[in-house]
Amino acid sequence: MTVGLLALVALGVSACADKSSTPTSPTTTTTTTTTTVASPTTTELFSGRVNVGGAAFYAFSVVENGTVNINLADVGGSNVPSTVWLGLGIGTPSGEDCATSTTTNTAAGTATQLTGTYAPGVYCVRVWDIGNLVAVAAFNVTIAHP
Amino acid sequence: MTARLLTVALLATLTVACGDDSPTSPTDTTTTTSSGTTVTYTGTLDVGGSRFYSFTNAAAGSVTAFLASVTATTDNRVPLAVPLQLGVGIPAGTDCATTTTQMVGPGLVSQLSVSLAAGVFCLRVADAGQLKAPVSFAVRFTHP
Numbered sequence: 177m178t179v180g181l182l183a184l185v186a187l188g189v190s191a192c193a194d195k196s197s198t199p200t201s202p203t204t205t206t207t208t209t210t211t212t213v214a215s216p217t218t219t220e221l222f223s224g225r226v227n228v229g230g231a232a233f234y235a236f237s238v239v240e241n242g243t244v245n246i247n248l249a250d251v252g253g254s255n256v257p258s259t260v261w262l263g264l265g266i267g268t269p270s271g272e273d274c275a276t277s278t279t280t281n282t283a284a285g286t287a288t289q290l291t292g293t294y295a296p297g298v299y300c301v302r303v304w305d306i307g308n309l310v311a312v313a314a315f316n317v318t319i320a321h322p
Numbered sequence: 323m324t325a326r327l328l329t330v331a332l333l334a335t336l337t338v339a340c341g342d343d344s345p346t347s348p349t350d351t352t353t354t355t356s357s358g359t360t361v362t363y364t365g366t367l368d369v370g371g372s373r374f375y376s377f378t379n380a381a382a383g384s385v386t387a388f389l390a391s392v393t394a395t396t397d398n399r400v401p402l403a404v405p406l407q408l409g410v411g412i413p414a415g416t417d418c419a420t421t422t423t424q425m426v427g428p429g430l431v432s433q434l435s436v437s438l439a440a441g442v443f444c445l446r447v448a449d450a451g452q453l454k455a456p457v458s459f460a461v462r463f464t465h466p
Binding site for chain 2: 235
């Protein structure tokens, strides 16, 4: 009987032994959102003409977040040297023009002259005379996008 | 003497008030209120030609449009009853790929209404074979 009572008390002490009042350290939960950047899957050719002091633009749709690459591939025409520099930009169609958000001045070449990551939506590429033309220029621009 | 001065001043005022008959170039106007943005899109349209105007819907909602006027390019005081094609769509390439179109004559009531999501869209005005000469047009449309 005494042994049984001692065992019961020991069991009770044991059961209470882990009721520690010591606070535990807070844990930090980090949530990482990964946005996938898709590679270009479609290439569109923008063939157009720029008047002296003029501009032209072309609209395209990006269907998923990803990389857009713009290349002024060639420029030509009567009295237009193939090395002439033009303005090249990407932006959003607005009114009767393209409101550019990123621009560069460039000559035609084989390498990408403008690149960026764009969310799904409608965008435009704009080509314009930066003051170098003395005659109408014909050009080709390739637009690679998701 | 006073009467003579008053007469001169009155004539000067009338001269200023009546002096400017020169036509001004059309300008597009945009007004934004809590109920949306209203754009008056003006321009000239060639025979068989088309023009488009891109806009951004800040939210989903209705776009309404009407052909406010069609006039001769040689004299914008001469109204024409010729119908034009109005359309709404998405800018694509060097044009506006319309998803909804309507042949309309000039009028001051809503002639085209379409529900659209948020995003970039365009309003297109085109001659569908009715024009015999270039015209000036004014289209008024409202979008979210």
